[in-house]
Structures are given as structure tokens and as C-alpha cells.
Amino acid sequence: MPVEVISDRETWDTFIDAGPSGLLFHRWDFLEITGRWTGYKVLPYGIYRGEELVAVCPLFHKRVCGLSIVLSPPPLQAVVPYLGVVMGKDYATARQSRRESMLQVVADGLREISGDLAPDYFSMSLVPGFRDVRQFSRDGYRVRINYTYAIDLTPPLETLWENLNGKLRTSLRKFEKDGYFMEEGDDLGPLYEAVGRRFSSPEMNIPMVTRRYFEDIFRVYPDHVHVYYLYDRSGALKGAGTTQEYKRYILWVGGPKIDGTSANEYLQWLLLRDAKEKGFPEFENTGANNPNLNMHKAKYNPALSVYLEVSRKNSAGKVAEWVYSSIASSPRIKKRVVPYIE
Numbered sequence: 001m002p003v004e005v006i007s008d009r010e011t012w013d014t015f016i017d018a019g020p021s022g023l024l025f026h027r028w029d030f031l032e033i034t035g036r037w038t039g040y041k042v043l044p045y046g047i048y049r050g051e052e053l054v055a056v057c058p059l060f061h062k063r064v065c066g067l068s069i070v071l072s073p074p075p076l077q078a079v080v081p082y083l084g085v086v087m088g089k090d091y092a093t094a095r096q097s098r099r100e101s102m103l104q105v106v107a108d109g110l111r112e113i114s115g116d117l118a119p120d121y122f123s124m125s126l127v128p129g130f131r132d133v134r135q136f137s138r139d140g141y142r143v144r145i146n147y148t149y150a151i152d153l154t155p156p157l158e159t160l161w162e163n164l165n166g167k168l169r170t171s172l173r174k175f176e177k178d179g180y181f182m183e184e185g186d187d188l189g190p191l192y193e194a195v196g197r198r199f200s201s202p203e204m205n206i207p208m209v210t211r212r213y214f215e216d217i218f219r220v221y222p223d224h225v226h227v228y229y230l231y232d233r234s235g236a237l238k239g240a241g242t243t244q245e246y247k248r249y250i251l252w253v254g255g256p257k258i259d260g261t262s263a264n265e266y267l268q269w270l271l272l273r274d275a276k277e278k279g280f281p282e283f284e285n286t287g288a289n290n291p292n293l294n295m296h297k298a299k300y301n302p303a304l305s306v307y308l309e310v311s312r313k314n315s316a317g318k319v320a321e322w323v324y325s326s327i328a329s330s331p332r333i334k335k336r337v338v339p340y341i342e
Contacts, residue, residue: 003109006046006056015046015056018089021127024246025073025080029220031058037213038074043117047109055106057085059124061117067316070119079253081148081286082125082307099132107135121318123311133308141310147288149302153249153276160272165299168265175266179233182270184226188214191227191240195253214242214253225252228274230267238263241271249275250284268300 006012009028016022024030028044035042040060047055060074073080091102114122125146126133133143153160161169185191192211218225224246230239238261241254251271257264268285275283285302287293 002049002105003045003047003112006044011053012044012046012056015053015088016086019086020089020092020247021129022086023127023248024221024224024244025083026056026058026086027221030217033213033216033220034074034080035060037210037216040071040074045109045113047106049102049105053088054102055085055087055091055109057106057110057113057124058083059113059117061119067120068118070114070117070122072124082127082146084124084126085130086127087130103132103135107139111139119312120316121311121313123309125309126307128305128307130308131306133310136310139312141312144309144311146307146309148305148307149285149288149297149300150305151272151283151285151300151302153272153281153283157273157276160276163301164269165301168299171262172266172269175263180230180238180263180266182228182230182267182274185229188218188227190229190237191242191253194240194258221246228267228271230263230270232263239267241267243271243275245275245278245280248282248284249278249280250286252286265296265299272300 012028016026016028025034031042031044034040038060040062043059043061045057045059046053047057058072060071062069062074073083085106087102087106091099094102122141128148128150133141137143151160155163164172188211192214218227225242225244227240227242229237232238238258239254240258241264242252244250244252249271251268254264254267272283283302284305285297285300287297288304
């Protein structure tokens with residue numbers, strides 16, 4: 001059984017939990033919720049060598065105007081930066097010869113999947129650290145480089161502080177002196193209002209997700225997804241952000257500036273400290289592909305981490321790609337294209 005759609009939640013989540021590269025985005029319920037709110041059919045494929053489950057690959061499939069679209073993650077929801085193949089727990093420590101053998105099995109499996117789904121347009125963004133895409137290149141996939149920011153949390157907190165930009169340290173001292181404080185919240189209302197303003201603004205070329213999407217994720221993963229609010233001394237809300245705390249500490253979705261202040265800088269520092277105190281090895285701040293955010297995020301002295309996107313399309317698929325990049329993301333008409341925008 002070289003390839004099959006896995007139907008057992010426990011089998012899937014056990015595999016994701018065991019491997020170092022499986023993220024919360026890959027877990028069963030996260031996939032189901034994402035599929036439900038994006039309108040794609042979730043296909044949780046397992047790729048086998050004999051009876052051994054070598055890798056899993058969650059794909060999202062949809063037919064649009066007769067075209068077969070296969071994506072991982074799906075588009076138009078803006079909050080899953082990468083997904084794709086997860087190798088088994090032995091892959092990271094295996095000898096290179098065994099790694100290449102396992103990747104060959106994955107390549108063969110994806111060819112079988114492609115034969116079944118016959119995608120006109122296929123795109124998959126792989127997790128950071130998945131660098132060996134030679135098999136994809138040989139099979140005619142286009143490879144695109146994307147970036148995220150990551151801060152190594154193993155140094156002492158004092159070192160992390162000294163690594164910050166000098167002007168940023170001055171700003172953070174002021175917020176601390178003025179009595180700003182962070183609390184974990186149990187109400188998504190203020191977060192969603194802030195995120196709604198952000199994604200509905202005319203200059204944003206991505207749609208926002210319904211509040212019920214966030215509510216479902218927070219309900220299912222209360223131990224791994226958290227919302228944090230920043231308040232000033234009087235208790236007025238000044239910042240909001242969410243984290244994923246599962247294997248990695250990821251600053252996931254944040255709100256825009258409130259009242260035009262830079263209080264989000266202080267919120268990010270407090271979250272970095274929170275990640276350090278909880279023993280996470282790394283603090284990831286997604287968004288390194290956005291030039292409007294790069295200078296802000298670079299103030300924390302992060303390392304630039306690479307993740308790769310592989311894609312392939314036929315002549316009909318080129319039309320589908322254009323539709324998603326040029327029409328569905330247009331701020332003027334995205335509410336007509338994406339019915340779950342509120």
C-alpha cells in the first residue's frame with residue numbers, strides 16, 4: 001500500500017506528534033477545521049514503504065470551473081504559512097543514504113497521488129528545515145524560496161535583551177516604566193476586532209477568516225493556542241496577538257497598531273520572554289516575506305529561516321494560479337469571492 005488516505009485520527013496525530021517537523025497546522029483537527037472554513041476537501045495522505053508509514057502529506061483539493069486544484073496549505077485564509085510533507089521521526093537522524101531512499105518513496109507516492117487527482121494546479125509550502133527538494137525539481141516542479149524569522153532562545157535572557165536594537169530597548173523600557181502589562185485572554189472578541197480591521201483594510205491583498213474559524217481552533221487546542229492582550233496602566237487595550245505553543249513557539253496572528261502606538265513591540269518582547277520561561281528552544285515570528293514588516297521584526301535580531309514552496313501547473317492551471325493571485329486576492333472584490341468574510 002504505497003499511498004492511502006488515512007482515516008484514523010489517532011494514527012495520524014501519533015505520527016505528527018512523534019516527528020520533529022510536524023506542527024500544530026498538521027494535526028487532524030486543525031486540518032479538518034481549515035478545510036471546513038476554506039471550502040476544500042481535506043485529503044490526509046499516508047505514504048508507505050511496505051507496511052512502514054514513511055511520511056504523511058495533508059492535501060486540500062477542490063474543483064473550480066472544471067479545474068483540479070491541489071494545495072497545501074489552502075489559499076485565502078492567510079493564517080497557515082506552510083504545511084506539506086511530514087517525514088517520520090527517524091528521518092532527521094538517519095544516514096544520508098537512508099534519507100534519500102525515504103525521499104524517493106515520498107516522490108513515488110506523490111506521483112501516484114498526482115495521477116489520481118490529476119491537478120491542473122498544485123502548490124505545497126514545506127515546513128522550515130525541509131530543504132531537500134531535488135526530487136521535486138527532477139519531476140518538473142518550480143521551487144520558490146520563502147522566509148520566516150526565528151530567534152534562538154538558548155542564550156540567557158540578558159543576552160537576548162542585549163541583542164535587541166538599541167532604539168527598541170529604549171522604547172521597551174518606556175512601556176515598562178509606563179506600567180504596560182500583558183495578560184492571557186479567554187475572549188477572542190478584542191483580537192478578532194483588531195484582526196478584522198487589519199485584513200479588511202484596502203491595502204491588504206488577503207482576505208480575513210471568519211471568527212468561527214478562530215473559535216474552533218481555540219476550542220480544540222486550548223493547551224497549544226493562546227491569545228494575549230497588552231494593556232496600559234489604566235486597563236485600555238493596546239495590543240493583541242496569538243501564539244502556537246506546540247514544539248515551537250510561533251507568534252501566529254497579531255493585530256495592527258492600536259491608537260497608532262508601537263505597543264506591539266513591547267507585546268512581542270513579553271511573548272519572547274514567555275517562550276523563554278516556558279522552555280521553548282525557539283521563538284518564530286512569521287512574516288519575513290512582507291517588506292513592510294521586515295525592519296520592525298529585524299529589531300529583535302532574529303535569524304532568517306528558509307522554507308520552500310514547490311508548485312506545478314499545466315496550461316489550464318496557469319489560469320487558476322492567475323485567478324487566485326490576481327482576482328481572489330483583490331481588495332476591491334475579495335468579499336464577493338470569499339463568502340466567509342464578515
